Amino acid sequence: MKMLTILTSLLCAHVATAAINPADSLIIRFGKASRVAIYAPTKGQLKEITKYDLNRIVNDMVSKLDSVPEGQVYAVNEQNGKRYLRDTLIVVEKTDGNVTVTVKTGESSDNTNSYSNQPSDRKTRRNRNYSSNNWRVSTDFHFGLNTWTGATSTPRYNGASYELDPLGSRYAALSFTQNPAIVRNSKLKISIRYGLQIAWNNFMFQENVKVERGPDVVAFATYPSHLTKSKLTVCNLELPFVPQFSVYNNSRKRAFNIGFGGFVGYRLDSYTKIKLDNGDKFHDHNSFYLNNLQYGLQGNIGIANLNFFVKYNLNNSFQDGRGPAVRPLSFGITI
Structure with missing residues (x-):
């Protein structure tokens, strides 16, 4: 040498x-x-x-x-x-x-x-980066569709009167959440996602009806002229709480994730919107005997960067005896 x-x-x-x-x-x-x-x-x-x-x-x-x-x-x-x-x-x-x-x-x-x-x-430096990522606030947008589940007809109501347009009944939400890890290594992560979420449920009706608040109950009244659009929109402030399980590939990029948990929310606003054939639009802000407190289950599943969500309310949209016994079901994608 x-x-x-x-x-x-x-x-x-x-x-x-x-x-x-x-x-x-x-x-x-x-x-x-x-x-x-x-x-x-x-x-x-x-x-x-x-x-x-x-x-x-x-x-x-x-x-x-x-x-x-x-x-x-x-x-x-x-x-x-x-x-x-x-x-x-x-x-x-x-x-x-x-x-x-x-x-x-x-x-x-x-x-x-x-x-x-x-x-x-x-x-x-590693601990600082880990801590920063662990408590980083994520901003997510959720887009999808709405439907009502439950009784197709209830006393005083004909199920056809509040039948929804499957493609016109849309869901949108904006969430600000954290996802701190409970268990984490190079291959998997178990965490809890929680935060604030503002959600809009749009229920578009197929029939020529307008939602009205009566003396004791909500009514789906037939409108005297043809409507090109009639919908009920409910805006809620929600708190999601979803345990998450994520799997990472050799490049430490998320390959698969799944989560299941719940949410609780409060109604901030609700209104109807109708549009006439001549283009005139009318809004009516009212409670329509909707339940102020909303709660239910929600889950998500993702492959790589493609993520899907589903939400199901455990309580009815309307107060007992004041509206049809229906519950919202929402599903779509998260970006």
């Missing part, structure tokens, strides 16, 4: 400069205090390190460390490739009891990348 060459202060300055742009690293700990850190410019070159005989490198270098002053850097440059790959520079530095091995490949010294081992700083 060629003689070891003591790198001058110029090499030390280069190592310090390279520390500004840290590379990918592999840190091997032995016991409580000893560790070996291996650095490479890219992940690909870090994987290429498996082609080196690291046992021979460590044996060659450790045998020389007893005579090395603290902070001094030694290097081995093998040209014939018997022990190490051809045109490979191995730099070993001992500082405060730590041994750092830096691998440089290629013809230009510009590819050399090394920096001092500071595990506490690296751990602090």
Whole structure:
């Protein structure tokens, strides 16, 4: 093996400069205090390190460390490739009891990348990033369709009078949620999603009817002239609470997720809108004997970046005895 060459202060300055742009690293700990850190410019070159005989490198270098002053850097440059790959520079530095091995490949010294081992700083940065992602507020938009489930007809009501247009009855919501992890590793995450959500349920009627508030009950009255549009819109402020289970691929991107939980909400507003053939529009803001308190179940499922949701109210839209016994069912996509 060629003689070891003591790198001058110029090499030390280069190592310090390279520390500004840290590379990918592999840190091997032995016991409580000893560790070996291996650095490479890219992940690909870090994987290429498996082609080196690291046992021979460590044996060659450790045998020389007893005579090395603290902070001094030694290097081995093998040209014939018997022990190490051809045109490979191995730099070993001992500082405060730590041994750092830096691998440089290629013809230009510009590819050399090394920096001092500071595990506490690296751990602090990882914890800071984890904490930031764990409590980050997400803004999501939900778009889908509505329908009513339950009795097709109830006393005083003909089910056909409040039959909905399946494509015209739309759902929209805006949510601000957090999703802190309970269990998390590189492959899976178990978390709880919660926050605030504003939801609009639009119920578009097929028949030529208008929703009206009567003295005791809500009425679906036939309108005297033809309507091009007639709908009832209910706006709720909701609190979702959904346990989530997520699976990640080797690139640490979410491959699959599923969640199931519930929500509770309060009615903020409700109104009807009708549109005549001549284009005239009329709105009527009223409670229409709707239940102010809304609650139910909701779930979601996602594959990669494609996410679907479903919501089902456990209580009726209208107060008991004042309207048909129907419950909203909403489903669609989340973006």
